[in-house]
Amino acid sequence: MSGGMTSEESSFKREMLAALPSLRAFAMSLIGRHDRADDLVQDTIMKAWAKQDHFEMGTNMKAWLFTILRNELYSQMRKRGREVQDSDGYFTEALAQHPSQYGSLDLQDFKRALEMLPPDQREAIILVGASGFSYEEAAEICGCALGTIKSRVNRARQRLQDILQVTGESEYGPDATSAPIISRSFVS
């Protein structure tokens, strides 16, 4: 047995642990539901662990995990159809489970607006605007060109502005559950 190998394993585990809070936040921002987000994080950990030979220590563990999570999410969405994106019960669940975290109505409105974005725009603005990745890193994580990421971030920002202006005036819009559906039919 080599002691060296053991210490490399634990540093893989340690780096993974360090990236987990941000990975959870990424999953939660993408999906909007704690239970599903954490299931996705768990799947990501399993996948990453199985592929740890592919990871080069010293490179960006966070970007590597984000890439795996993103690929896993889209592969699950393809299998389940659009179920993962279904916002039915989205806010009820978030409010019921975490009343203190989303106490600000402002943030709830924002969360709902984020959910209305097309997935590619949502992930782009999260990666660049919240996860702290550069445009270059975000492009690599999403497997697309730099210009594509920039344009997605711009469109996401514009659309969030539009949505928040609209929902800001009428508080909840037509009603909490049908508003996202109505908006989506206009924007796609």
Added chain:
Amino acid sequence: MTYKIGAGRDVATPVRADNPNGQIATKLRALYLSVQEEAIPDRFLDLLEKLDAVERRSLSDVAE
């Protein structure tokens, strides 16, 4: 070229109320941080322990 979203990563940076991009950036980070600042759930700590234990066991099996 300016990247408005990437500019001013500091969450505490005050945002002018009339700057919609600034408000969006601030809310996005606030939402993200509300999850990121949670303690790592035990299910993940347990999972990593188990994965590590399984691997160590299989490595020592190979060694024997």
